[in-house]
Amino acid sequence: MADRKSESSTGLPGQPQIPIAAFDPPKKPKRNNFAIACAVLASLASILLGYDIGVMSGAAIYIKKDLKISDVQVEVLVGILNLYSLIGSAAAGRTSDWIGRKYTIVFAAGIFFAGALLMGFATNYAFLMVGRFVAGIGVGYALMIAPVYTAEVSPASSRGFLTSFPEVFINAGILLGYVSNYALSKLPTHLGWRFMLGIGAIPSVLLAVSVLAMPESPRWLVMQGRLGDAKRVLDKTSESQEEAQLRLADIKEAAGIPEHCNDDVVQVTKRSHGEDVWRELILHPTPAVRHIMIAALGIHFFQQASGIDAVVLYSPRIFEKAGITDDTHKLLATMAVGFVKTLFILVATFLLDRIGRRRLLLSSVAGMIISLMGLGLGLTIIDHSDHKLTWAIALCLSTILSYVAFFSIGMGPITWVYSSEIFPLKLRAQGCSLGVAVNRVTSGTLSMTFISLYKAITIGGAFFLFTGVAVVAWVFFYTLLPETQGRTLEDMEVLFGTFFKWRSTAEKLKHNEEVDGNGNGNGNGKGQIQMGTNVQT
Structure with a gap:
């Protein structure tokens, strides 16, 4: 049968017979299991933030009862982290350039461990705030370093899949926090919330131990002049030897190391401790860096300004406003939010x-806009009704679940993937830390003003406000964010710099790649195969 197919591949006598397999598209390389393992271990750091977000949403109910604090104090307690x-x-950018990405994750786990214990043993509001302070520093370290390490260790063809892992584990942590709330809610009030917060020390210990098994980032190793170590890591995390060599050449070029320099240890100009980086990022950026900064800071701002933390942190209150008054039922509904959020983030990774x-980002934000509008409408109707409206309660529940689903399938993971892959190597750590700073502010x-906000403009009005923010976000993403799928990290700067005219730049790049590929359309000018590099407008 195969022979017949081969013979029939050309109908002209005297012409060479070309097997049909020759016309098949190149097979997509298999995912690198070692790179996946490294990404999973690094992304475990994100569980720390997720668990704190999830557990605090329920623990705040019992903290308020036990310590007899006001709504303003609850807002501050929840949001101050x-x-x-x-x-x-x-501090994470400079720390990770100094001691390496790997040991920065261990350091973050240690700080969060101390914070979780302090919160668990807190005897009053002030003591609890000290624990929040320590845990918050650990969370800040973990948030910045997990996506940076994962992006730097990932091959280009699966970087989106692997760099979305931190968001996956944030959601897993949120779900764990919700489950912890429900499981411990039957304990006496003064013990329940302390156990909820103190148990957060356990994942930090597991994180610190497991991270020791993973290699250091190859890009950090090159910045330290340790080419031999970097090559060994790249050999393990790339999909072929050729790709490993090309990745090493790209990193050496970005680090200013001559191409012919192949010693195991070389002398490099020490720029890895932050010298001149802030000047290049903020004071005198090139057009490309300015465009990258606007894109990175913008996507982090809109991820949070569109209201996700209001839903995740205050879901019990929102459900109460929607007509669910029993504490157990509120926690069960909150667990449903965590389950849907985690399920859809898993879908997004693929x-x-x-x-x-x-x-994916534009589709996600469009779905969020519709969901937020429906939620605002449902809450407004319930607020103005003097009797229970089952259909309006159902509308609120369904739109909350659809909102977190749409968020998790695009806006949630893409924020971390996109911002960690667009910065040039020498600016990446500090650039990502700025993005995290905007995200957290x-x-x-x-989260520190949501209760006051909905008391001022009604809870329905608050979600109409988030709808408006999401509309602005969609316009921002459509006009300013180019597609980065399949590009190497070192090629990323070329895509940026023309701001609203990035589409014409992308078209020129695509044309140049086809020409550099010797007419076969598969090259990228460096001989590296790019997976799915499509220009999307």
Whole structure:
């Protein structure tokens, strides 16, 4: 049968017979299991933030009863960790350039461990706030370093899949926090919330131990002049020897190491401790870096300003406003939010490298807009009704679940994937830490003011406000964010710099790649095969 197919592949006598297999598209390389394992271990750091977010939503109910604190104090308690995490994220860039990405994750786990114990043993509100401060610093470190390490260890063809892992584990942590709330809610009030918060020390210990088994980032190793170590890591985390060599050459070029220099240890100009980086990022950025900064900071701002933390942190209150008054039922409904959020983030990990960042992001935000509008409408109707409306309660529940589903399938993971892959190597750690800072400031501001906001403009009005923010976000993403799917990290700068005219730049790049590929359309100018590099408008 195969012979017949081969013979029939050309109908002209005297012409060479070309097997049909020759016309088949190149097979997609298998996912690198070692790179996946490294990404999983690094992303475990994100469980720390997720668990704190999830557990605090339920623990706040019992803390308020036990310590007899006001709504304003609850707002501050819930949201202040985001502001404290700024200290960690600001220090993480320099720390990770100094001691390496791997040991920065261990350091983050140690800090969070101390914070969780302090919160668990807190005897009053002030003591609890000290624990929040320490835990917040650990969360800031973990938030910045997990996506950076994962992006730097991942091959280009599966970078979206692997770099979405931190968001997956944030959601897993949120779900664990919700489950912990429900499981411990039957304990006496003064013990229940302390156990909820103190148990957070357990994942930090597991994280610190497991991270010791993973290698250091190859890009950090090159910045230290340790080419031999970097090559060994790249050999394990790449999908072929050729790709490993190309990745090493790209990193050496970005680090300013001559191409012919192949010693195991070389002398490099020490720029890995932050020298001149802030000047290049903020004071005198090139057009490309300015565009990258606007894109990275913008996507982090809109991720939080569109209201996700209001839903995740205050879901018991929202369900109460929607007509669910029993504490157990509120916690069960909150667990449903965590389950849906985690389920859809898992779906997103398999779509990122198939559909692309841009298309998935725009679809996600469009779904969030519709869901937020429905939620605002349902809550407004319930607020103005003097009797129970089952259909309006059902509308609120369904739109909350659809909102977190749409968020998790695009806006949630793509924020971390996109911002960690677009910065040039020498600016990446500090650039990502700035993105995390904007993310946490926005989250902290929203979570520390949400109760006051909905008391001022009604809870329905608050979600109409988030709808407006999401509309602005969609326009921002459509006009300013180019597709990065399949690009190497070192090629990323070329895509940026023309701001609203990025589409014409992408078209020129695509044309140049086809020409550099000797007419076969498969090259990228460096001989590296790019998976699914599509220009999407």
